[in-house]
Amino acid sequence: MSERVEAKRVFSSPVHFLAFGLGAGLAPRAPGTAGSLVGVALDALLRSAGADWSIRLVVALLFCVAGIGICGASARRLGEHDHPGIVWDEIAGMMLVLVVAPDGWRGMVFGFILFRVFDILKPWPISVADKKVSGGLGIMLDDVLAALFAMAAMTILLATGII
Numbered sequence: 001m002s003e004r005v006e007a008k009r010v011f012s013s014p015v016h017f018l019a020f021g022l023g024a025g026l027a028p029r030a031p032g033t034a035g036s037l038v039g040v041a042l043d044a045l046l047r048s049a050g051a052d053w054s055i056r057l058v059v060a061l062l063f064c065v066a067g068i069g070i071c072g073a074s075a076r077r078l079g080e081h082d083h084p085g086i087v088w089d090e091i092a093g094m095m096l097v098l099v100v101a102p103d104g105w106r107g108m109v110f111g112f113i114l115f116r117v118f119d120i121l122k123p124w125p126i127s128v129a130d131k132k133v134s135g136g137l138g139i140m141l142d143d144v145l146a147a148l149f150a151m152a153a154m155t156i157l158l159a160t161g162i163i
Helices: 007-011 014-019 021-026 030-047 054-078 088-098 103-122 126-132 134-158
Strands: none
Touching: 007 014, 007 021, 014 021, 014 054, 021 030, 021 054, 021 088, 021 126, 030 088, 030 103, 054 088, 054 134, 088 134, 103 126, 126 134
């Protein structure tokens, strides 16, 4: 069982502050869901600033790359590979999914649900990455794979007119 991390520790360390999604990872229940909502908010902010899909993709990919170092450093300092409070990976994954989501609340809701389903259920090969890859790369990889699955599902739903 993961040890609860005190807010003071998160807010006094830039690495933990980022890894814990600006504090979202401190949520007592479902911190991954809280982190995913931060990703939704960041995507909405980028859209409102006029960022098209290509800019949002670059930002999401930068979050993914930065997350390897951020999540790895936070995990090492906490002494736990993938502490539930580390949610930078959910933020980055959520932002990736929303690159293919249409504008409006429906796209964001479908993207959020699809990402959370794949992130929680971890079908193959996500489950393999989650168990076999360690460090910051391992923390990020399962969420990036969940995002790719969700993006594929979103694309199918869009192509069939469901969304």
